[in-house]
Structure formats: structure tokens, C-alpha cells
Amino acid sequence: MAFAVRVIAVGSLKDRFCRERCEEYLKWLRPFGAAEVVEIADSDAEREGEAICRILNREKGYVVVLAEEGHTYTSEEFSGKLSGIAQRLIFVIGGPFGLADSVKQRADLLFSLSPLTFTHELARVLLLEQLFRAVSIAHGRKYHHR
Numbered sequence: 001m002a003f004a005v006r007v008i009a010v011g012s013l014k015d016r017f018c019r020e021r022c023e024e025y026l027k028w029l030r031p032f033g034a035a036e037v038v039e040i041a042d043s044d045a046e047r048e049g050e051a052i053c054r055i056l057n058r059e060k061g062y063v064v065v066l067a068e069e070g071h072t073y074t075s076e077e078f079s080g081k082l083s084g085i086a087q088r089l090i091f092v093i094g095g096p097f098g099l100a101d102s103v104k105q106r107a108d109l110l111f112s113l114s115p116l117t118f119t120h121e122l123a124r125v126l127l128l129e130q131l132f133r134a135v136s137i138a139h140g141r142k143y144h145h146r
Helices: 016-032 045-058 075-083 101-105 120-138
Strands: 003-010 033-040 062-071 089-093 109-111
Touching: 003 016, 003 045, 003 120, 016 033, 016 120, 033 045, 045 089, 045 101, 062 101, 075 120, 089 120
Parallel strands: 003 033, 003 089, 062 089, 062 109
Antiparallel strands: none
């Protein structure tokens, strides 16, 4: 699995646990390829959407937007899905007020971590953990116990 991922996330991580876990997962992801997070300032959904779309307009890659109405996968399915994408992966995590429709329309895939609702900080931790799990599965590593 060739791997390059950028996560565009609304807001900074104020919770120390979330920040430390995200840093750890990014560190674990980097031996597999480029992995980074770009934070944009919190505002309202429309202004956040404009900022996200400006970034997406400059980027090339497969855009995955986290949205409650998105498709859900098992960890193995998620790994398989990502393994089949031959371009940089760009994930978008909205803020507490959700995402503007303009961002969702830019998505190549709407993805849901779960039917449950999470804070945007916790969603970032979960996404990075699942990205590491997906790469581990694709490379036959022991992180995923199945």
C-alpha cells in the first residue's frame, strides 16, 4: 500500500490526551509514507467550508469527508478500500457545527467512523488510529489481531 495522507481538521486539539495520541499515531504512520494534519480555525460551518474548499482546490488527491451519513466499513474493508486508491488521501474532519454542503460535494467518498457522534477532537484520534490499523493490515503487521 503506497501511503500519503493529509488530514484537514477544523480546530486545534485542546485536550492533552487527544493531542498526544494523534502525535503518536502520526509518528507510527510516517514510516509507511507521508502523514500530516492541517488545522484550520474554528468559525461557523460556512466559513470553515470556504477555508476547507480553498485548501482542496490547491490539492490533488482522493478526498474523504467524515460525515454522519457516510459509508461505514470494518477495519479490514477500510484497509482494502484505501489500498485500492493510487493517489494521496485527503481526509476532512469538520468542527462542532458540522460541514458545509460545499465540502461534502467535493468528496470522492463520504465516510462515517460510526453511527455514534464524536467530538471533532476524538474523531481525529479515531481516524488516525484507523489509518494506522489500515496500513498495518495492508502490510501484514501484528497491530490488528485477526
